[in-house]
Ligand code: ADP
């Protein structure tokens with residue numbers, strides 16, 4: 265089966281010569297394969313289209329996709345009209361369980377959630393939709409009772425939005441006011457306690473950091489008395505301890521209160537411990553999406569990482585995502601690019617940072633891990649020369665390019681002009697192959713920076729950081745808002761960039777999978793959040809992870825099949841054994 269997709273926002277028939285129509289061989293032989301609707305935009309007949317793909321190439325706005333669908337697909341669950349995005353399958357929320365969706369952005373998770381919230385009636389690819397048809401369709405399946413409730417208008421839904429940075433635009437006032445409004449279950453005190461939010465209740469929403477906004481959003485969603493809960497990513501801006509904490513809270517909602525919880529989560533270590541089952545989502549962003557039947561969480565994540573779904577007989581990626589144990593980058597042959605001395609910094613006697621001196625080698629990627637509020641950003645800002653330390657000379661005389669954790673897009677400029685201005689080699693084949701293509705920038709070039717979504721902005725910000733001419737590249741939380749595919753790509757881009765240019769990169773991140781794949785050595789931060797922090801000297805992955813995880817009191821093992829790290833259940837046999845041996849990371 266073949267589908268033709270028209271992106272109506274991109275189709276601008278007044279600004280082109282209707283090349284799709286002009287060059288379509290079927291139109292030229294007299295068929296009405298392409299017509300123009302009342303709104304002037306193209307309509308492509310899937311029955312008449314021969315699938316040659318000429319219109320796709322000819323459209324200067326990239327508005328058309330012609331997609332050959334996998335044969336195994338049956339009737340769609342929903343289609344947004346003729347030539348619209350098509351969804352196959354649906355996730356199945358279960359009472360008392362956390363159900364995960366694992367897959368890239370843009371392939372139907374919001375559509376699925378709208379259907380499951382009862383705000384969108386699925387049309388099964390037909391022109392009209394009604395609940396009777398839906399109930400008939402799902403009769404005898406796990407979704408029947410669910411849709412019965414939705415059809416009666418009695419389904420109560422609570423959702424956490426993906427982009428918490430937008431909350432201050434939607435709500436003005438104090439944190440406590442937002443939370444009280446959401447709290448229809450009477451669980452606010454418990455949530456404030458569990459998520460450690462007492463200190464921020466009286467603060468204005470617009471004064472909160474990203475991590476604080478994330479906690480508020482999770483608490484607000486959990487505080488609502490509902491039947492169906494949807495958390496669209498809980499991890500961005502939270503440190504690993506906070507992620508695990510939030511994950512445990514959500515699991516309890518399902519297990520102890522018998523709620524149906526659906527989560528989308530791109531931090532696989534967190535998804536692994538949070539979800540009972542996962543549905544894998546695959547397809548083509550903006551074109552079609554398939555939600556598979558549920559799989560147990562370990563099997564689902566492993567299949568996803570390997571890139572092949574045996575039950576569906578579907579390859580979703582050419583290669584597996586690989587986790588490797590890292591050889592230590594040591595020895596006299598690797599040049600030290602810079603050394604820094606110990607330094608300290610305090611802010612108005614409220615927070616103090618002690619950094620131990622260290623050296624950084626040419627071509628290496630250093631991971632930085634540690635709890636929020638222990639001075640990681642302060643540390644990199646001092647290295648970057650943005651802030652002066654109180655004592656100690658950093659002694660760095662190299663050029664630094666820095667991507668901050670919170671990216672602002674407050675300049676009115678197009679992505680192409682923004683990057684062209686920064687990169688001397690913009691447009692060269694090196695830039696194209698190493699940066700633009702893997703980060704999928706071409707489709708963003710004509711957009712204004714301020715119109716980009718969180719994930720798009722992140723990709724542009726990473727490209728911008730790597731575009732500057734510098735000796736030393738620092739990226740603060742590059743994983744935020746990227747899906748699993750994009751995280752794997754960004755990991756490759758940064759590693760190759762450092763290697764092939766002989767440059768050094770430092771990556772601050774809380775996604776253990778990304779840190780595991782990207783870092784050759786680690787800098788571990790410790791301390792009491794918002795009071796004091798210690799930046800340890802760079803050390804090997806093994807020593808660093810051991811220190812980091814022992815501070816968190818959690819242990820990881822490696823999955824035998826894929827070598828990916830997995831969180832051990834607290835106080836399980838393995839957890840206790842590893843702790844006894846002092847091996848918090850892989851054994
Ligand atoms: P991290 O990056 O690990 O989250 P930061 O370096 O951003 O930590 O912050 C550590 C602590 O320092 C926080 O409690 C923060 O509120 C405080 N802090 C950071 N910058 C300033 C500043 N300019 N003035 C006062 N306090 C600050």
Ligand code: SF4
Nearest residue numbers: 288313314316317319
């Ligand atoms: Fe015409 Fe279909 Fe070829 Fe497009 S892909 S030019 S609609 S035949």
